[in-house]
Amino acid sequence: MSTHPTERLSEYVDDELTRAERARVEAHLATCEECAALVADLRAVVAAAGEVADAPPATDLWPGIARRIAERSGEPKVVALESRRRPRRLTFSISQLVAASLAVALLSAAAVWTALREPETGVVRAPEASAPAGTSGTGTLVSDAGAAPDAFAEYEAAVAELERLLDEVGDRIDPATRRAFDENLAIIDGAIRQTRRALESNPNDIYLNTHLANTMQRKIDVLQGATRLARAST
Amino acid sequence: MQDGTRAAEDPLLALSADTSTPEGDLKDARLAAEGDTRAFERLYRGHSTRVHGLARRMVGYEEADELTQDVFVRAWEKLDTFRGDAAFGTWIHRVAINLMLARQQTRKRDRQRFEDDDARIGLAPVRPRPTESKVDLEAALASLPERARRVFVLHDVEGYKHHEIAEMMEINVGTSKSQLHRARMLMREQLVV
């Protein structure tokens, strides 16, 4: 080899070359002191990086963090860590349901149901309210902080955005998997359609309202999973 | 069991990173998700060192404090998305990296600064220089061009793989590899010669 394979030496150090390339590089290194020294240096750099030892920040940053968290504590902590593990409970104000002109309006006692947009993933998720202590049964009448008739529309917008995103990156998923996702999204869509139709004649039915919310959440979960898979595929 | 009270004595001794365990972290994360700030402080004590180290290496000494705070505040907001199936340290690390990369993107756009990868646009090293003759790793990092530095930190210091870095930074795997090589060559000049 007349030229030095300098550009491949990092990959060589990281064991990322194919067997053939690796053999070529090693053959060169056996006869080239300069490159052999370079490899040793690169290894030293990697070793130094691996040995980085951190010291705690010089200033205690906790007070500042606590202050900023406290500023947010006006809002109740809406979603519990195990929100998917714990069975969900929603309580409603029936008068609010009736007042809202939509067929579906979902409200909770602990917080207004607002669509939260997560910047990193662009996913909208409906928070589940934790039942306040002392509520019993289902469908307890409560007063709440105010109707959120736009929440449903925002939810639909988020689903549309995820579907569009999946359209863009979906060809990175292999066809069989893509088909599986599409079939399952169709199943969920069918369930959503049936539930909405049922709601037309039973707009105040609590089960139907929560079932619709849960099923839409499922749809977002599956779309999110598919998008994540697509982005992870090279 | 620590109750997290902040006494006059050095809290770092009582709640240091040595005492944090994945199980303890998970319990604290659950408590914190419900609003328990003392539990969140325990998480802070256990993981602030590593997050701050990453912040220093990614954005420099000057902004590391503020960025570390931002990371923990963001983590507090996003605790509901921590499902406990990875270690809390791994999760908050990812939160930190996403935040840092997003911040730098925004700042770049705001200032309309064009990244010239061939130029050595470094971070101003404000930290007092060590007295040894050889430049230490952190100071050497500060002199790297931004993209090469980020790839080097993520790959060689933090242990991410190229495909993960490519996804996080929205570049090709090939670019990640060449930036890494570039960074190592520049670091070599600073550290080894």
Added chain:
Amino acid sequence: MNPTRVLLLAAVAWGTLGATARAQTYQTDRTVETPPGARLHVENPAGDVTIRTWGRSAVRVQASHRSNTRVEIQTRGPLVQVGVQPPGHPGNPVSYMVTVPADMPIEVHVIHGNVDVAGTRAPMEIDAVHGTIRVQGGAGTLALASVQGAIVVTGARGDVKAESVNQGIDLTDIRGDITAEAVNGRVRLSGIDARRVTGETVNGSVSYQGSIRSDGWYRFSTHNGSIDLVVPADAGATFTASTFNGTLETGFPVTLREAKQGKQFSFTLGSGDARVELESFNGTMRIRRTGEP
């Protein structure tokens, strides 16, 4: 399954696969000592991963693969990473048999391949795109997700979180909280001893046989399917069953009161302490006593 048999089968499968008649199967067999607290991480784009346990503080990796791939075992701090260079793809699968200490936490990611884990007493995180996940054992937390494959777990002593999109979930003999979510598959839970259980699917049935603890909360939901609960005769719980088009059947000698809003039935058994919720849009919901047909 006998490890050698797995490798032989894999070798035969690869032998009949593929365009190149020249492709030969190579075996890698390497063992590395592992420090206490070590965790296993396996990434395999294509090929099955089988994990078994032994008494040594070491990880043994036996792999069956083509000549142009290299199986790597890297120890990075507490992580023992097993993977292949260059990364595999469906035409170039690697099948693994990994033997680990029983208390070693496990993380496995495969795209095209089945995962089979047996004998561990440790937490695990497994996800597959096209593949069945089969686990016997496990402790702590088991997080299992598959897109195109079923999830089958027996004998776990820890919390199980299972998600499958296109196939069913089968959990048997579990002592720990459960979240089982499917879209197009049934959820079958039996021999469960848990405080919190969620079993959900959209297109499929949900069945549960297990304890109803007085401090427990159990929720079962499906859109197009039936729900079948078998509970101890002395269970003390408040049952709520909701449906649009479906029915509720139970042999318990209780009065069913139709709630004011919609089709919702609730009744109380014994102390009424536990909470059991059933939801089926279209299907039949049954609550039986243990031993009842």
